[in-house]
Amino acid sequence: MADTTHEQWLAQIDAELDGELSLVERAALAKHLATCGHCAGARASHLEVRVALARSAGNPHAFVLTRPAIRAGTLALWLVVALAAGLVGGWFASHRWGGPGGGGTLEDTRGTIVVQ
């Protein structure tokens, strides 16, 4: 994300706090925050506003703000786990039994819809 604008970094900060960023995106954001005081400050004030909102909603010790936030975070984590597991599984399967398709053309492997 070399040409990412300030606006886009702010959107990434929101997504990070919602737990919606991939590991790669989180690393890119962390690297940017280390060099950009403006964005680092924006992230801190984003968190402070979330704390104030949680407190006013009668939930001062909120771990995360709302149920969808938990779900998105867990989902992202499981997505990473599932993708990693799929990758490793696929690698072993391919290693053992060879890849799919058996040398067919690309069109052969494509999905189709048939009306009955």
Add this chain to the structure above:
Amino acid sequence: MGPLSFSSVLLMIAALQGPGTRLTYRIRVIEPAAVTPRILASGAVSGPLDSDMRLTLRTDTAEVEALFQVTAFGDTVTVAGEFLTRRLVGQSRRGLPLWEEDTYRRLVRMTWSDTARIYPFGTSLAPAVARRAPWVELILERHFAGGEARAGEQFELRDSTRDLSIEAVVRPRRARIILNLVRGDTVSGPRPMDLVLEEPARVVQLVLKGRPTTLVVSLTRPDPARSARARALALDADIVCLRVSQPAVLQPLGTICGRLNNIARQLPLPTGDTLAATFAWPGPR
């Protein structure tokens, strides 16, 4: 057919294409077997007539993501499928997995009473693979539902070792917005409002510590997604944006975008306060 029943049929067809109609995608994921095919999963997603369905299927060696869209003309329906596929095709010399990515579109025409079979991995598979490759049975239904805008989803995975899911993709036309002003530890009382996309802006006043702030707000759609995958699978379908300005000032203060998921988005105001906007689905009309 007499003239009365003919006109009532016409009326019914007209009503079924109106705004109160809901579309349901009913699916069953079926695995071929020697005797009787096995049902791996079943479910249904529903929403307003322009709702889409997202389908994801993963195996050790392939991943299929698809977005299905329906266009109705009277008694016939066109089903369009946008497919994104990743297939493991082998490994590199250094032993790393090599994936092949592919995107394509499929189109079929059917009637409301037809059943469509979706073969996510194609029909010309090697016999050893075909024996395990599932297909998806799709039935479309429409019925009256009096303006409920939210998606309905129900899914039962009978074989938990399988990685597959369906999701309704619903584009909101209205949203419930809750506005708060925040300064330090102080939060103003919530100001809920229902906004309709692209309708004229509304003036709203928020009071924090006795000091009023007047803002002009309107609901818009976000810019098109940056990635081709997000565009093809309509991953941003439930994102809306709130454009915020000051009265009698042309240049907006900013735009807050978010999914209808009850998480607050923020916009710093020139007054030093922060505007927090929470987006949610509106209740049925």
